[in-house]
Amino acid sequence: MKFLLSCADEYLNRCTWKDMALLKFCLFSMGLLAGMQVLKKDKKRVRMAASIVFVLTYIPLMMKVLEVVMDKSMNKH
Numbered sequence: 761m762k763f764l765l766s767c768a769d770e771y772l773n774r775c776t777w778k779d780m781a782l783l784k785f786c787l788f789s790m791g792l793l794a795g796m797q798v799l800k801k802d803k804k805r806v807r808m809a810a811s812i813v814f815v816l817t818y819i820p821l822m823m824k825v826l827e828v829v830m831d832k833s834m835n836k837h
Contacts, residue, residue: 775783791810798806 795806795810
């Protein structure tokens with residue numbers, strides 16, 4: 761498992777913003793395809809779970825972005 765995590769870290773070090781954008785589009789498309797397979801009676805629960813996961817993952821990601829922006833702006837002046 762450590763090897764796979766190390767490979768993931770190295771992959772991310774080599775990625776550009778364009779690679780990350782492609783990854784996000786790929787995951788978004790996969791999510792749409794999976795969502796189309798949900799039964800009508802289960803859609804509300806799936807929507808709620810997806811919303812919770814989105815919020816719980818979006819906040820830390822944006823905190824990191826803000827950290828980078830703050831670091832860059834502090835170093836600029």
